[in-house]
Amino acid sequence: DTGVSQDPRHKITKRGQNVTFRCDPISEHNRLYWYRQTLGQGPEFLTYFQNEAQLEKSRLLSDRFSAERPKGSFSTLEIQRTEQGDSAMYLCASSLEGGTNEKLFFGSGTQLSVL
Amino acid sequence: GEDVEQSLFLSVREGDSSVINCTYTDSSSTYLYWYKQEPGAGLQLLTYIFSNMDMKQDQRLTVLLNKKDKHLSLRIADTQTGDSAIYFCAERIGDYKLSFGAGTTVTVRA
Numbered sequence: 001d002t003g004v005s006q007d008p009r010h011k012i013t014k015r016g017q018n019v020t021f022r023c024d025p026i027s028e029h030n031r032l033y034w035y036r037q038t039l040g041q042g043p044e045f046l047t048y049f050q051n052e053a054q055l056e057k058s059r060l061l062s063d064r065f066s067a068e069r070p071k072g073s074f075s076t077l078e079i080q081r082t083e084q085g086d087s088a089m090y091l092c093a094s095s096l097e098g099g100t101n102e103k104l105f106f107g108s109g110t111q112l113s114v115l
Numbered sequence: 116g117e118d119v120e121q122s123l124f125l126s127v128r129e130g131d132s133s134v135i136n137c138t139y140t141d142s143s144s145t146y147l148y149w150y151k152q153e154p155g156a157g158l159q160l161l162t163y164i165f166s167n168m169d170m171k172q173d174q175r176l177t178v179l180l181n182k183k184d185k186h187l188s189l190r191i192a193d194t195q196t197g198d199s200a201i202y203f204c205a206e207r208i209g210d211y212k213l214s215f216g217a218g219t220t221v222t223v224r225a
Contacts, residue, residue: 004157031211042119042203042215043158056212091157095211102146104213108157 002026004107006092012113013082020078021110025094032075033104034067036060037089046090049075050097082114119216121204126222133191135219137204140185144206147180148213149189152201161202162189191221199223 005024013019025032030051035043046065048056051072061067064082069075079086089109095102118140127133139147145166150158164171164178164187171178177190191198201218208214 006157033211040217042205042217043213044215045212048211093158102207102211103160103163104148105160106150106158111155 004092004094004105006090006107006110008110009108010111010113012115014115015082015084017082018078018080019082019112020076021090021092021112023075023077023092023107025073025075025092026096026105027073029094029096029105030072031095031097031102032069033093033095034075034077035091035093035106037091037109038087043091046077079112082112084114087112087114118214119204119206121202121216121219123217124220124222126224127194129194129196129223129225131194133189133194133198133221133223135189135191135202135204135221137187137189137216138185139187139204139206139214141206141208141214142182142185144208146207147178147187148205148207149176149178150203150205150215152203152218158203194221194223196223196225 007022032049034046037043049069064080067077091109093104093106095104121137148163149161175192179188203218204216205213
């Protein structure tokens with residue numbers, strides 16, 4: 001169990017560019033989540049996958065955001081035409097469905113700065 | 116996490132106990148969690164409590180749940196400098212989603 005891995009740890013980009021983040025969940029976990037955290041706030045839910053199916057998307061996720069989990073393992077989050085308001089920490093988490101308390105384990109996050 | 120509220124700051128002397136408070140709104144929440152975040156890092160799950168419990172103790176951590184008042188607290192005994200961090204309370208909404216508070220920044224002074 002190597003934990004949830006996210007790549008890159010930091011990303012600096014210019015406004016208007018596209019960025020893509022990757023998340024590798026804990027290997028046996030079938031549930032995967034993306035959250036966004038801005039300075040001074042708690043994480044906010046963005047989207048949820050069960051295996052390869054994206055089952056919920058938050059209203060926070062505009063059309064410029066797309067997430068995939070093609071084989072039910074790793075996931076990518078892409079932001080097109082980035083805006084300064086997209087600057088935040090993007091956190092990935094995973095869990096195993098059906099556990100007695102279903103603990104979510106978080107990765108270290110990708111810190112995005114849009115200049 | 117507008118549905119989960121926490122005090123923003125707590126300063127405590129090393130060796131004393133810390134108590135972090137949280138209120139939540141969803142009476143149907145099945146689980147409530149405490150996470151710790153150190154600077155530049157992700158969230159580390161500290162402990163959790165099932166909604167039919169009043170108290171849970173785990174080494175230096177004690178969680179108290181008052182379901183009637185929708186109040187959750189985390190007590191850290193013998194607080195150490197390594198406990199300096201941001202602590203997030205979270206409630207589970209439905210089957211899988213977590214709603215977080217804004218976090219309580221705990222500063223441990225010598």
